[in-house]
Amino acid sequence: MDLTVLVVPRCPHAPLLRERLSLxxxxxxxxxxxxxEITDTADAERLGMHGSPTLLINGTDPLAPPGQPASLSCRVGPLPTVEQLRALLAEARGGGAG
Incomplete structure (x- = not known):
């Protein structure tokens, strides 16, 4: 499983995502x-960044609404909870959310 987090410089939400992802x-x-760290729009578009922080699981942002354009900005909406992250990781491993 490939996990990548895309962030803008000094993203205020990065430490909380780091903590939750670790848990x-x-x-x-x-x-x-x-x-x-992503600093230009071209990289944000190429990598599929949908606001900072963006968690890519196997190259895809599972939290982005369908059709949402890439963006070099702060992520809109709350960060995923530890439980939501566990479910996403289990799904990526092929084990479902349980």
Whole structure:
């Protein structure tokens, strides 16, 4: 499973996502997370960033509404909870949400 987080510089939401993702992955973490700082619109579009922070699971943002355009901005709406992240990770592993 490939996990990447796309953030803008000094994203105020990044520390909370980092904490929640760490809790969702458990100790020791069963997957590595790559953090990438994005500073231009072309990279945001190419990588599929839908606001900062964007969590990509296997290259896709599972939290982006269908048809939402890429954006070099702050993410709109609340960050996923630890439970929501666990469910997304389980689905990506092929194990469902349970």
């Amino acid at each position: 969702a992955l458990g100790e020791p973490a069963d997957a590595a997370v790559t953090w990438r």
